[in-house]
Amino acid sequence: DIQMTQSSSYLSVSLGGRVTITCKASDHINNWLAWYQQKPGNAPRLLISGATSLETGVPSRFSGSGSGKDYTLSITSLQTEDVATYYCQQYWSTPLTFGAGTKLELK
């Protein structure tokens, strides 16, 4: 199984600031990576697929990058509505696996 490691469980962030969330796979996943946002009590929402492709309706302040084993989700000019937990997920091989999540908290 491919393990997905999000190095930070929590990140303390400021409104208007830039946030970078990292995700490392235990094996190469060839950009077969998705990012999801989950707010308390809600279902996850797909933000990015293919490591870099922004889903329709997702604000352009979100972006994804990376290759091989290492991937990043960036949020510029953080808004209140961006405070949530973010998960990466690989779909290179089954079982599909998620990172443990990174929860954003306001400073």
Added chain:
Amino acid sequence: QIQLVQSGPELKKPGETVKISCKASGYTFTNYGMNWVKQAPGKGLKWMGWINTNTGEPTYAEEFKGRFAFSLETSASTAYLQINNLKNEDTATYFCARTGDDYMDYWGQGTSVTVSS
């Protein structure tokens, strides 16, 4: 618009059975597979497996082989998750999520299952 609407919360005793539904609308049901994802209280997301809505063939993650069953009612565009012989550790929210090339592009709202004696 595309929607996945799940059945309501369930309170069950250990050893009982629960069946959760996920009704799809706004797209051709058999063109996309359906995943099931578990989220225990305060925990992350765990992929349980998926069902091919065209053939009905289920695929289960190793941890979910045995007591778990995915099924379909294609005429009603509905997928089901059944959990038999419920255990306390099955207490969680269960999500259905449409497969979009193996990532999950649309999600149901989640169904809370509480197992308690």
